Amino acid sequence: MGINCNRVEHFSDNQAVPTETMPPLELHGVCLPPHKTTLEKLRDRLSEIFFPDDPLHRFKNQTCCQKLLLGLQFFFPVFQWGPNYSLNLLRSDVISGLTIASLAIPQGISYAKLANLPPIVGLYSSFVPPLIYSVLGSSRHLAVGPVSIASLVMGTMLSETVSYTEQPILYLQLAFTATFFAGVFQASLGLLRLGFIIDFLSKATLLGFMAGAAVIVSLQQLKGLLGIVHFTSKMQIIPVLSSVFMHKNEWSWQTIVMGTSFLVFLLTTRKISMKKPKYFWISAAAPLTSVIFSTLIIYLLQSKVHGIATIGHLPKGMNPPSSNMLYFHGPYLGVAIKTGIVTGILSLTEGIAVGRTFAALKNYQVDGNKEMTAIGLMNMAGSCSSCFVTSGSFSRSAVNYNAGAQTVVSNIIMASTVLVTLLFLMPLFHYTPTFILAAIIITAVIGLIDYQAAFRLWKVDKLDFLACLCSFLGVLIISVPLGLSIAVGVSVFKILLHVTRPTTVVLGNIPETQIYQSLGRYGEALRVPSFLILAVESPILFANSTYLQERILRWVREEEERIESNDESTMKCVILDMTAVTAIDTSGIDTICELRKMLEKRSLQFVLANPVGNVMEKLHQSNILESFGSLYLTVGEAVIDISASLWKAQP
């Protein structure tokens, strides 16, 4: 081991004190991190919490004028791509804009029905919010408008308190108010840079949640597909199913036949486009085609067939203002706020995830907090112009991307198309049957059930699968907000469990190296006689300090038993490899101290190897380092140094 070494100094300031006897052995001291005052630490910590992406870095070393321009571009991304906009880009955007419009119009009407709102609100919501997003948003592929999950949740949560059929004005008021609060909540998450809160809805949780919601939504559409008139407004699986079979006498065979045919048609087009992505336009065009055909059929058969529900009269004209309908007092305010927050979180999660997905595909970056502000402002504006909660829809954004959208101008094209529809084409929807809306909704949500992803979760991470299952069953059986809370609870529990019961492993030396690795995992690793080398894979905190103390003492006991039964040389030293101990608190420090005392009573030396920066700092601040004698930078150096001193002590 012909390496040059220094004597260990635990408060090492990088001065090497040479040993007296073994000149060739050089140990490395363990350093403290550079000194910082409490205020500096607080500032660093806060900037890491709220500004991890260092949003101001592009303003560094710029002139005042450039800073102004950069600032404008920062707040209104339109100034970033606007100057370079060309006719070529416009052509792509017009094509993709028209494509998503053909999807947005039938889906808008359908999702408004899903939220128990008048169909026209769905069209209003496909006009104003996309325009606002096109000025503020930073994703180039997001197709903005109503989304299924948020619509469903809004419908459920509001219908539990107010019935649209009985109190339509109040229901509308609450819907716009909830939209307003959703916007406020989303914008403040973005402005306060608290965007990381939505990360707590893990992908696993969302997977289960969306599958559960899709099942419920699909079952609810049986109302439209079977032609049932009296249907429950509840959202749990049991009342919905019983509602379907309790009203068998209301089933209408004409509706069933036509609805099922169109559903099969839509599902087939979806299947084709999924198999061959270049035929994306088949599934993109199918909903509008179906709406046109079914409307024509009903119009032609109107004298012969009765009892088929249609949309009926829709008023012509642009979004009426609705700021006077916002509801800021009275008994239902709580419901509106709660609905706003839940739909706000859900639509935000979808919007951000969609934006990030397509940004990654085209290798640009979407700033989460800025997107949240944009989506929030768009919903706040929407709530004042008769729109309900909107976000970036996954299905329409995928179509937008495949149709070759280049910038948010495709949203403007879509909004213009919707405007034309609103101004001139509304009477055409009079005979559109509701079963076609049900079929469109089912086709849209069926893709949310991703059992393959669930299977992958099961294969890779059982606890993730559990979170997924909890949110699935919670939504299906209990309710949307409770199902979500349970799933978030399971995810947080997972983190706590990891910290409460961390892994501890016994390390051994890989021959002819200075590498120490888990004995259980590396067959070639060998125990070092007289040493027990342990690694703790977690921070040492109040939640696990008692456990770790007991567990380490158990390792020591088991090692002693093993040594006794194998008649090996006695244990002299326990080394704790702290490389993966990423934090420590006062309980953890007490545990380390107590362990040292307990092991010393058994005549065992207890040394620490490689504490990370903040752990080292805390050990230093609590003045316990003196009692430890020396700290080592690596397990290897600890073994070399202590072996040498043991050798000296026992000649």
Place this chain on the structure above:
Amino acid sequence: MGINCNRVEHFSDNQAVPTETMPPLELHGVCLPPHKTTLEKLRDRLSEIFFPDDPLHRFKNQTCCQKLLLGLQFFFPVFQWGPNYSLNLLRSDVISGLTIASLAIPQGISYAKLANLPPIVGLYSSFVPPLIYSVLGSSRHLAVGPVSIASLVMGTMLSETVSYTEQPILYLQLAFTATFFAGVFQASLGLLRLGFIIDFLSKATLLGFMAGAAVIVSLQQLKGLLGIVHFTSKMQIIPVLSSVFMHKNEWSWQTIVMGTSFLVFLLTTRKISMKKPKYFWISAAAPLTSVIFSTLIIYLLQSKVHGIATIGHLPKGMNPPSSNMLYFHGPYLGVAIKTGIVTGILSLTEGIAVGRTFAALKNYQVDGNKEMTAIGLMNMAGSCSSCFVTSGSFSRSAVNYNAGAQTVVSNIIMASTVLVTLLFLMPLFHYTPTFILAAIIITAVIGLIDYQAAFRLWKVDKLDFLACLCSFLGVLIISVPLGLSIAVGVSVFKILLHVTRPTTVVLGNIPETQIYQSLGRYGEALRVPSFLILAVESPILFANSTYLQERILRWVREEEERIESNDESTMKCVILDMTAVTAIDTSGIDTICELRKMLEKRSLQFVLANPVGNVMEKLHQSNILESFGSLYLTVGEAVIDISASLWKAQP
């Protein structure tokens, strides 16, 4: 670098594939942990969660008969020390038993007053529970009886619903029922081996909580010390203080003079014993002495002084049975259960902490789960014999230890002394003034305010200090259960924050070694040209995967800017040191994959070094390892191997 090396194989089963060109370079493969089925993993995980101390290890390799004896000893520790009990031990236990009895009698009466219960209940509670504990408990120094915090909390929580003065029977019923539920809760925590739940009340939280409770209790004692008759039953600082000053007309100078004198006497004796632990008997004997003197004074002055409240008549005799007073239905059941759980947790935490403290001093081990069962059973039995919540008291246990207690027999001696008092001496307490009880309580709780420990928290860990402050202020201003919940919330938030915003550091090489350490911390560490070596100090989970992705890309961007401004050689490779990444979930795996794709688009190689066992397993199960090419066991080997291949590529 004259080391022998193998080629890296990411599914390495320890087979070394020699490289073609560089025979002296030997790399080490990264191993998977030994294969286990899902069921085996579940079993291992559950046994680690519920049986970390391997309680059955002592039964291994024993004959049937020995197993029976060990089982008996396991459930009734009395069989462990009983056979070796000697006259010598008995002498020590008698002395310490009598000492703690002299403390237990006045404190028992006082703490019962604190819980708004009749004083005699405090004596009953110092008789039955110690006897039961002496059979079941495994701590040799715990002095069992009523404790201040649990008494206070029970008094507060019950008084908020029922007033003792108005409905004494109902109040008593609820107190016994709460005690019963506290016992059930404690015993089931122990039996279900969920003892780790109390770890979530961190030391910092308890420090703040106890200080807050001590302040409130002391202020409440002003009622007795000032002789106020009408006093609030609330527990927040504002109503208590306003109650003190609103009833100035009720202040009685005789009570104030005598109360203050005795308080000063008691505090002085406490101070003396704290300074010189061998004079522990001074503070131990002081309360009983004060009770005797004050009773004598009041008895002698009874014709001259009026308006001094005394305890009054106390019934003679042993604990009456109270199982018929348990209350299992009706409107107050919820309050009783809630009070039971809160007082159960608090008394358990104190009892376990005290037991562990003295066990560590005498170098024996206390089994947490077994202690919980013992304390729980003792409270269940207590609730059927007119006792309220009891546990191991810190102050009395310290006296017990100092007085030389050797086994739980000292508890039996104490209980016998209390029995003698109950049977024969009760009339003597008739003239005991209540101000002396107030003075005793203040003296007992004042020690709970440990501002030095709080200062240490501030010095070492600011977030621990915040948890402490929150529980202190929460208890003082809001309420006991809410204060505790806030503090537990802060503690859990601390864990989540650590996971949500983990530390990432840039590593450099310490010259002439294979050691890679933080550049910011180790001045001698040097950047490796063409490499960016990052270490993540936390698991990669849903809660931080977005953050880590952004943060790592920011490190890359900053490194590119630095290279550009310094005109150094371009970056070729990003190495992620996974040593401290102690877990990964499906979101984390997706992040790693996406990072690899993003970095590859920038022509940067992305490699992982030293993933720990379970992370490696999950990376393997998710089939992403193929796309990574090679995994390295250490950063050093990664640098050597990749440098070599870069060298080959650019001749």
